[in-house]
Amino acid sequence: MKCFAILLGQLFIKGILRIGVDMLLKQNVGIVGYGAYVPKTRIKRQDIGSSWGLSLPPGERAVCSYDEDSITMAVEASLDAFQAVDKYGITPGNMGGIFSACSPVKSMDGLLNVILAKTIGTPSNAHLFDLGHSHNAGASSWLASIDAINSSRVNYALAVISSGETAAPGSELEPYIGAGATAFIIGKESTLATIEKTYSHAGFLIDYITNGNVIRAYHQNFVEDQGYAAFVSESVTGLLDGTNKSVADFGHVIIQAPNERVLGRIGKRIGCKENQISGQNILQSIGYLGMDSVFMSLARLLPSLSPEEDVLMVSYGSGVSTAFHLKITSKAREEQKWDNLVKDKKYIDYPTYLRYQGLIEKEKELR
């Protein structure tokens, strides 16, 4: 026994055994249904750029209207998910747990789940988990859902990821950060895609901080090099370690990145070809969605995939990166009409945007 412990210790020291959280899923846990929501309100990057004297690449971002926030978007995405699977007999009443990752809402930290559960009508004995405080929280909600199903504690779980963050005015992040929500019903039976393997890599890095619902980033070059690029590479290496696959074997690769430039750079670093990478169009038409970034790209991608295709999805946030290997099992149902979700748009100007986000307020009249 003592010899075995010494041998194991030596293997760790030599780096033969990797230190990380590696989960190979024995059961066919996967996505049963999904829904998405994107606000109608859009602002063009140039409108933000011209207000601050910046020249920015073309593109636009979705923003929350004055009466929207991450809670309302989460409810809409969940209702959309249940509408899609209703005819297959899966209702909110089947949900054993809600695992929601949600960007902060003014005065309402940790209250998303009770509002969500009441509105969509999940049973009163469903487990409610509120996650957040990191751009990797969406991956955490998936991992928690997978664990709950693997342990047979619940049959179906709802993983809701909603991001409606506001960047500080004039910041580097402001022209790029968007708003949107996705909801995934995770289960074992009649899945669209199974989750084959996951791997998490964690280290110490603080890149984004939030003050209320306003997000602030540390210097972008530092965040890109030491954060996204470094952690994403590590989690992908860990995921593929011990398997006979390489990045080139995946038909589609979804990587979390704050803008198109960083996405291209990380893609190259982990060995992706340009045609493998998905998500550029989301960054250009909706924006960087933080914790919901990779999941919105997945929702966009799923209807176009065929059975047996492999998808590599890598999430990153605040020093944690989680990689998922998904295998498509059946064709996504046609109810998910992406175009309907994004074609209805309403453009606003920069002062209106500031007002909607609560960054400027109307003067209270003296009476």
Next chain:
Amino acid sequence: MYRLDIWRDREQIYSLEALRCKECSHVGYYRLRICPHCGKAKGFDKVTVGREGTIYDFTVNYSVPREFERPSILAVVDTANGTRVRGLMADARPEEMAIGKSVKFVFRKIREIDDVPVYGFKMSLKG
């Protein structure tokens, strides 16, 4: 904390629950003890309002309290099961509004009370 009237109306606000009179089958959206249609108190069955309807009438309000967006459009909507619901319109301009247009219910922030957001369903024009 939430205002008590919002807590009392939670089934109507969040679950869109309506009450059908056991005597005359009249459906009312708000909490009722006596049916406003037949005047009897024989009890009610719980039904859901549904999430779609048509505009029965509307009004455009340009003079609104500080926390509401101007102009604010208030609509009266008939749903498929005969419930008549009153609510604010979301993402609609006055010139787009017309009686008979189809609407769907969308979950939005209604207002803020003591800096705490209060949520509920609004109506949004379909298509």
